[in-house]
Amino acid sequence: MEPLIQFNEVGFAYDPQRPVLADCDFQLQAGQRVGLIGANGSGKTTLLALTVGLLKPTAGRIKAFGRVRSCEADFHEVRCRAGLLFQDTDDQLFCPTVAEDVAFGPLNLGLARREVERIVSRTLDSLGLAGYESRVTYRLSGGEKRLVALATLLAMNPDVLLLDEPATGLDEQATERVLETLERLPQAMLIVSHDRAFLRRLAHSALRLNRGRLEPGEGQL
Amino acid sequence: MSRSRRWCDTRDRAILPSPPAEKAEGRFAALRLDPRGRVLAAVAFSVVVAVANGFATLAAALVLTILAVLSCGWPVAVVLRRLAPLNSLLLALVAILPWTVAGDPLWQAGPLTYSSEGLRLAARIALKGNAIVLSLLLLLGSLDGITLGRALAQLRLPDKLIHLLLFTIRYLEVLGREYGRLRVAMRTRGFRARFNRHTWRSYGHLIGMLLVRSLDRAERIGAAMKCRGFRGRFYLGERLVFSQHDAWFAVAATAVLLGLVFVEWFVWSR
Secondary structure, three states: OOOOEEEEEEEEOOEOOEOOEEEEEEEEOOOOEEEEEEOOOOOHHHHHHHHOOOOOOOEEEEEEOOEEEOOHHHHHHHHHHEEEEOOOHHHHOOOOEHHHHHHHHHHHOOOOHHHHHHHHHHHHHHOOOOOOOOOEHHHOOHHHHHHHHHHHHHOOOOOEEEEEOOOOOOOHHHHHHHHHHHHHOOOEEEEEOOOHHHHHHHOOEEEEEEOOEEEEOHHHO | OOOOOOOOOOHHHOOOOOOOOHHHHOHHHHOOOOHHHHHHHHHHHHHHHHHOOOHHHHHHHHHHHHHHHHHOOOOHHHHHHHHHHHHHHHHHHHHHHHHHOOOOEEEEEOOEEEEHHHHHHHHHHHHHHHHHHHHHHHHOOOOOHHHHHHHHHHOOOOHHHHHHHHHHHHHHHHHHHHHHHHHHHHHHOOOOOOOOHHHHHHHHHHHHHHHHHHHHHHHHHHHHHHHOOOOOOOOOOOOOOOOHHHHHHHHHHHHHHHHHHHHHHHHHOO
């Protein structure tokens, strides 16, 4: 089967003297959950940003959902099918209320308002967030914010989830809740995390970014 | 808001004024009026009062707003506290303005005259200011920013303005917390504000850092929106409904405004 996401010798540099990523090759198959580890500043977040076209590679080729993606219009489709969970949820949740934030993506997909309302309540229900509709996003706890942010992605019914440190800053209980939620989801995932125990439970395989290059990281988990 | 607060809390600085307690509004809240009607009434009242010149009109407007605010159950102390900043400004106006307006002298100090025309002008401004602020307190003071934003959007104000308002509401507290963290970081290294170069320079760094971080955050928020398929159109929450209460409110507001206009034209101009 053709992989959902495929990097071919992808490189990226802000400054050509100091490349952030070089010759990165990897594939993400449907349903596969891959952990991505590496030191601070090793380019993990950059790799996620490249996947959805927030940054453009300076070398190589990115293929997503069966097509090579290069321009902004190509990536619009990728973004609608691959949900990126940001490290800081305050960056992601920008609408006043939870319901509006979850509805934002589906409305951008052009769905009718009534349909969107159904999606919002179904998505919140499925994450155990029923009754959160009119809560104000910035007054939620850290764990609730993370789950709501996840709900905003799931409402778009993506095929792939790109998770940037999904457990960072959460206490044990909240981490467990996020973990259990993610374990139940069918989507393929690329999970950036420093939490080895978290990745051991969630990921099928692992990659490690070392000096801008991807290498197998199973032994590290 | 009610969750336990961290030591780097910024609440005491009141960066985001907490919405006035529902209880303060009492009977007025119970009507559950359409915020659009309230906005329109507030604008119309403000325009009429701002344009009116007659003392009778202005006094009537002020008395009406005072009665309305008190009968709706706003505590007097809260109302006075809200009016205090405006009136300290108006006091300065009463002290200064009459010296600069020509007219019958009340006092004379060398070449300067304190004119009765000037005093009358200052008094008018004071009446107008207080009446308008009280009406805004009554009509809009209890709306939270989000509802106000929605109401304005449905009154067809430009999208960009609405977005600015809503994003400001959303991120004011985040920026306030960031400011608080930076301040704490400064204090833990022994910083105390004094009147010297070091203080000014440090404040410069603080504000600069806040700006840089805000820009970064704005970029990340923009990216997050793009990631969810944003292409420039913004969809706001459900439509507001205009109920029977609102119709009565509209009738009452129109009656009050027409009454004021009547006083202005027929009573005052005679």
